[in-house]
Amino acid sequence: MQALSLSPPLLTSPPRSLRRKSSNTFRAPRMDRHARISSLFPPLLHRDLALELASLMESRLGSDLLPSSVPDNIRSFQNQSGASFGSLDIRYGAPGSSVDFLLESWLHCKVPTGAIDITTLLVYQNDSTDAPHFNLEFIQAGPTSLVLLLDLIPRRDLSFCPDYIDTFYQGTNVDKPRQDLEKLPQVVPYRSPSLYIRSIWSPTAILVSVNCGEGGAMQMEEIIKGTVASAAKEVLGIWLERCVGTGTGTEMGEEEQEYMIRRDRVVKSKSIEIDLSANLPRLFDPDVANRVIAEIQKACAR
Template sequence: MLELHRRLLPAVIAASAPTPCFLPSRGALRLPRSRPRRLRGKPSSTVRAVAGPGPVVGGAPAPEMAQREVARVLADQAVAWLGPRLLPSAVPADVAEFRSSAGNAVGSLDVRRGAPGSSIDFMLQSSLHCKVPNGAIDITSILIFLNALTDAPHFLLELIQGSPTSIVVILDLLPRKDLALHPDYLQMYYENTQIDQQRGKIEELPQARLYRSPSLFVRSACSPTAVMVSIDCGQGGERAFEEIVRGQLATVTQEVLQIWLDNCADSTADMEETERDCLLKRDRIVRTKSIEVDLTANLPRMFDPDVSNRVITEIRRAFGVQEA
């Protein structure tokens, strides 16, 4: 859903010449399947060694950030659990890592398709570091989409950081059915899993405020249990911010992912042809809307045409959406 491009990047572009892009959460820690690892304190040397060097912007490495560490551990949690359900990455080198011609932004993208017979369609990891006149903007995304073997929800995480002490969090199991028309679906994936408790753990933080997307489409596509908050610790609140990201936020994102892994990743569903057609149509609309509004409207304004075209083409391929 890449909410970043709809709300934040137009303002960044208007304010400066930087050209943002994606950068994947790479590297991994070996995590147990049953319980997610908790992140607290400073990032360990193990995390940094496995993850490799950070992106380079204008000749200098991007700073280590708590949200990137959270995403690295989360991605490894998913990869360790899914195992052979995921194929190796086949993203071209010039899309796996790319940069702006001005050198002030660097990004990369990683996509792993689901293995034949698996209910996994693809897992996409991306993140961004872009220098702007008054600081930097950093975004990390993890999407795990399912195919038509199941009607279970997709997994979505976006972390959009615009300052050293503030971040927008979008975390959800994206429904693939109209919840009002399918109360059994609502009960199975959202009530029985008690996932709404995780939303409450973030929203009860004093520094958290509800985030309302300016897009009615985004708001209608998300579930009622979605975590959509802005966490702002204010000027001088760097320490409190780090503790929240590595503490409560890390815990909630890993708990939500584990709920998805336990209840959705391996699910299958017997559907009639018309029901499956409706499911595919909904998926196609969500994916197409994300690409058209979030990517094709903004990436060409951030990168040279050849770079943006390569990235958009690869994401279209992952989403299974052909250019009209």
Template sequence: MVPLSLSKPVNTLLLPLPSKKLPFCCVCSSKSSDMEKGIRGGQRLMEFPHLSAPHKDLMVSLISAFETRLDSHLLPSLVPPDVEYYQNHSGTSQGTLLIRPGIVSSPIDFILASWLHLELPTGGAMNITNLQGYLKPSTDAPHFQFELVQCNPTYLIFFLDLTPRKDLVLYPDYLKTFYEDNKLEALRQQLDQVSEIKPYFSSSLHFRSVVSPTGILVSIKCTGDGAQRAGEIIRDNISHVANEVMEIWMYNCVCRVRDIGDYERAQLEKRDRLIKSKAIEMDLSSSLPMQFGQEVADRVLEVIKGAFNI
């Protein structure tokens, strides 16, 4: 359930972070008691009741890292309780949503985290987990996008990207600064070495048009003792790459100061809004009512649209 959600196309242990400190602008001021309580205003989010242990460990570690290291940038979540956790009438599908907006002086617009557990008509269930970081138009640095979809215990789809906010042909320095210099292609290629991981091609050309050249969009299909092998890949491969890309975003995007003129700021606002609006139109507006009913979907969409400013 994200602007670049894979949930519609699909239907057709993070290692501890290193101890190095972020630049001052990213240092978290939260106390250890805040860390113990988990993500503020999103207790249900951190439960992840339907995930395998490696998948849950990955999400808890990613979200905790966002929370503790960016906390000084963020306001508490304002998501109402009936959207923080929601379900369909039969209780077979559930979801959570947390959105924490950035403080006025922060380059962060908001972070969004969620999970969805969807019972499928054909039997079984799908679990979708995601985490996103959106920046304000006061900077042109990329957004952070992570989504891991468990279609079944042995088949997953993984999306990870720093999504560009400029045309990479018109702005080659942008390509060099955020993608070449950060060696994101080398991280993408690491997953190519795992035999069970293959490229995944979304059916949405719009989705494919907004992903960066180094964006990771792959499927993981395991045979034999597939569930155990899928967990190993999450723990040993996906977690490492996700950790590295998250570090790059925090150090080299959130904390990078770039001068933005009025015209460029207006263009960034327009581009961001169009992408978010298109995602809601193409995916959430149809999938949420089908999965949760119109009343629940309307509540959730209202909160998301408010955060997206559309």
């Protein structure tokens, strides 16, 4: 799980505590994703791009996804001052789908250095296929700084499965978007402080930090609209075309499938421990953070 890859230097002290909202008997109809996110969060180009990608994903998956059942107090939450707020939504895969669940996380948080915006789109697959999971995350700490984490997360030990590499990485040319991004002078590699987290990425993962320097907000906009958007759409397109649905994976024996299932469970639980449990309470009141984490743990334990 890479739902919240937070950088420690940005989190030197916690924001103010979050206040529980009182529950009302009347519940207004749920807004669609674009209206809900646009009403909750300040406009950002990376968020607009993520909304476009989420819509493309949802349109392609269609009946593979069940309607959301996430409670309203998790689909939107905020701290007492209203300066920090977030939204989490999870949609499970329908019977017969290769999708386990689709997770969307949207955060805007006040931190001592200003504000940090974190947007995550994550799709975990189930054991009907060994095709990679999909992971996209934007971490933006200002108008001229952006971290992009984009990958088709492998579900096999690649050193033992050269055919898997050929099928999902070499044969799809998924490494080209990474190469294109790393040609930009504003782009440098990003390294997670967690060695465990680093170990789950594929060899073609796009793990970069885009830094445009003082006064480079317009340049950042051009990069997001251009190379970043192109890379994200290309990788998502490859995943939707080559990794979704029954029959998309490589052949597995019973022992291989059991090993993959155990591996998926470890990756999910360990990533929650490293990313969410350690960092979300530093951004929001522990009670609210625990409620959000519990919803994600429920999805990962299926």
